[in-house]
Amino acid sequence: MAVSAAVAVLGTLIGLYVSLWAKNFPRTVAALAAPPTGGANLTLETVAAVGKKLSPQHPEWVSYLVKSNGRWIRSTVFKVPAYSVVHVTLYQFDTPTGLRNPFLSQVQGTVGGTATLDGKAFRSIEPEEASHTFAVPELGVFVPLAGVPEEAKNQCEEGPCELTSAHRTITFSFRTGARGRYRWQCFVPCAAGWLLGNGGPMQTLGYMDGFIDVV
Numbered sequence: 001m002a003v004s005a006a007v008a009v010l011g012t013l014i015g016l017y018v019s020l021w022a023k024n025f026p027r028t029v030a031a032l033a034a035p036p037t038g039g040a041n042l043t044l045e046t047v048a049a050v051g052k053k054l055s056p057q058h059p060e061w062v063s064y065l066v067k068s069n070g071r072w073i074r075s076t077v078f079k080v081p082a083y084s085v086v087h088v089t090l091y092q093f094d095t096p097t098g099l100r101n102p103f104l105s106q107v108q109g110t111v112g113g114t115a116t117l118d119g120k121a122f123r124s125i126e127p128e129e130a131s132h133t134f135a136v137p138e139l140g141v142f143v144p145l146a147g148v149p150e151e152a153k154n155q156c157e158e159g160p161c162e163l164t165s166a167h168r169t170i171t172f173s174f175r176t177g178a179r180g181r182y183r184w185q186c187f188v189p190c191a192a193g194w195l196l197g198n199g200g201p202m203q204t205l206g207y208m209d210g211f212i213d214v215v
């Protein structure tokens with residue numbers, strides 16, 4: 001009887017894992033066409049706490065959001081065209097956590113090998129200033145995102161954040177290649193309260209990592 005009970009409990013747990021977590025996939029958001037270049041525009045933001053509206057289960061989790069039809073959506077699955085240039089504008093509302101690996105504080109794999117931070121071109125930042133990274137390892141794209149200073153006034157407490165709150169603006173472009181699904185992720189251990197900062201939102205699709213569907 002004890003064995004049957006244990007098997008039943010385990011079966012229920014596996015069922016819950018599949019139904020509540022493994023099948024939980026954010027909806028895909030298409031990047032907007034950028035007609036003169038034949039590419040696409042992707043507008044993202046990072047928030048220190050995603051908020052109840054966008055994540056009732058985990059309102060305090062750190063997250064990326066994407067702009068779709070004028071609204072901020074919690075999704076990390078983006079659709080972009082193949083063999084084109086994707087122009088990314090990223091509003092960063094979170095404060096620094098710092099990178100463990102300084103190699104990732106360099107801009108790599110973008111068009112021209114650079115990005116802009118608040119309107120100024122840059123090729124690297126101080127590793128401890130990083131709040132998040134936008135990285136697509138299979139495409140060689142790594143962009144470190146400098147955080148809002150800890151002492152900044154008017155910080156956004158929970159997402160979705162608007163541009164009236166303290167933020168940094170990062171822009172960069174990268175080229176896509178063949179069709180396929182490419183993983184992207186943050187490499188800053190930004191999951192506060194988790195072991196080594198790498199649990200929770202760093203491991204759950206829809207917060208600090210996702211996919212780029214090149215179609």
Ligand SMILES: [Cu+2]
Pocket residue numbers: 062131132133186187188189190208
């Ligand atoms: Cu992050």
